[in-house]
Amino acid sequence: MTIQMFEKPLGMRDDFPFIAKKKADLRTNGTTIIQQAGYELLQTPTLEYYETIGKISAIADNALFKLLDSQGETLVLRPDMTSPIARVAASKLLKEKMPVRLGYYSTVFRAQKREGGRPAEFEQMGVELIGDDSLYADAEVIILAxxxxxxxxxxxxxxxxxxxxLLQLILEDFGLNQEQIEQVRSTFVSKNSVGFETLTNQLPIESSRVESFISLISTTTIEEWQQWIDPHNAKQTALYEEMKKLKKILDRSGLSDLVTYDLSFNSHMTYYTGLVFEVYAAGSGFPLGNGGRYDGLMKQFGLEVGATGFGLRVDRLLELISAVPERQDHTLILFDEQNEDAAYDEAQKLRAQAKRVTLQFAPAVMAIDKFSNHFSEVLRMEGVN
Structure with missing residues (x-):
């Protein structure tokens, strides 16, 4: 295979100045809100051990970037942020601060098999609330997102x-074993309604309950969930009551018209063990982010604590913020060797007034008129005594 000089690895992208600025602004705005909510920002290494983070992560093994270090250990480029932060939170330093609130803005890496427009490197912004197993923690991260x-x-x-x-318990009530439950979950994750109905015909479900089973994929309100709750099953009842309380909190926070309660909703991130959610917006065909409760993941790091959080995809957020570069005030000062001192003084004066100024040696510019068109104001000081 011949690699061209300007070719990039599969799934990798360049950020041109307009996008880079948008990302910087988004990072500032987002992390400010995260910190105002009481979260502390942290950064984990780009490289992690495959035996720990690589295997614990919910990302498929063939989507991991792997390499060997000088000692022969297999490393991975960070595939997500939840697993590394769980590792950090389990350290003695943070374990004594539980519950701990951690926020991040970081790059993650996921290998792509073929060119399909999907990035292999992208930024995520989010939070993890570790050490709180209450529904109030779940409500907090949803409201923050x-x-x-x-x-x-x-x-x-x-x-x-x-x-x-709760979905697991309800599927068990339909008489399904774990293998069959996983098959059902797979159709839910892929949102394959046709596949779900086909699978339903192959499952050992009582004929009188088939219609009820198929209705699992069409719920939109928390009240609709009640038809599958067994009042004699204490665990089901307790979880359903918690969801009703969660709804009240979200309604109070102004989200009542923005939430769909879909009992069949499942995440492809397999470490989620309780509440799960995704964020959508008009204009994007993909979720802007996802989150949920992952108490089971913490057990793998030796902690018996609750944990919940979310991550937002920065690239998808950017697509919705603005597609057109904004024209901003930007002054260009052109100078030559004779008036460099005066041009420098003028630039400093304007910058002291919070103006954006580019100082450019005029003879080094091949096409001054075209170059000048990129600026809102041009001060030509070359040849001025």
Whole structure:
């Protein structure tokens, strides 16, 4: 295979100045909101051990970037942020601060098999609340995700909320074994309604309950969930009551019209063990982010604590913020060797007034007129005594 000089690895992208600035602004706005909510920012290494983070991560093995270090250990480029932060939170330094609130803005890497427009490197912004197993923690992260999206000026956002554990208990009530439950979950994750109905005909479900089973994929309100709750099953009842309380909190926070309660909703991230959610918005065919409760993941790091959080895809947020570069005030000062001192003084004076100024040696520019068109104001000081 011949690699061309300007070719990039599969899934890798360049960020041109307009996008780079948008990302910088988004990072500032988003992390400010995260810190105002009481979260501390942290950064984990780009490289992690495959035996720990690589295997624990919910990312498929063939989507991991792997390499060997000088000692022969297999490393991976960070595939997500939840697993590394769980590792950090399990350290003695943070374990004594539980519950701990951690936020991040970081790059993650996921290998792509073929060119299909999907990035192999992208930024995520989010939070993890570790050490709190209450529904109030779940409500906090959902509301925070909503606040970030709203602050970025993204309109028509929506949340889809489900519950992994409650769905598991309900599927067991239909007489399914774990292998069959996993098959059902797979159709839910891929949102394959045709595949779900085909699978239903192959499952050992009582004929009188088939219609009820198929209705699992069409719920939109928390009240609709009640038809599958067994009042004699204490665990089901407790989880359903918690979801009703969660709804009250979200309604109080102004999200009542923005949430769909879909009992069949499941995440492809397999470490979620309780409430799960995704964030959508008009204008994007993909979720802007996802989150949920992952108590089971913490056990793999030796901690018996609750944990919940979310991650937002920065590239998808950017697509909705603005597609057109904004024209901003930007002054160009052109100078030559005779008036460099005066040009420098003028630039410093304007910058002291909070103006954006580019100082350019005129003889080095091949096409001054074209170059000057990129600026809102041009001061030509070359040849001025």
């Amino acid at each position: 909503g606040n970030i999206v709203k602050n970025l000026g993204i309109k028509s956002s929506r949340f889809v909320i489900g519950h992994t554990q």
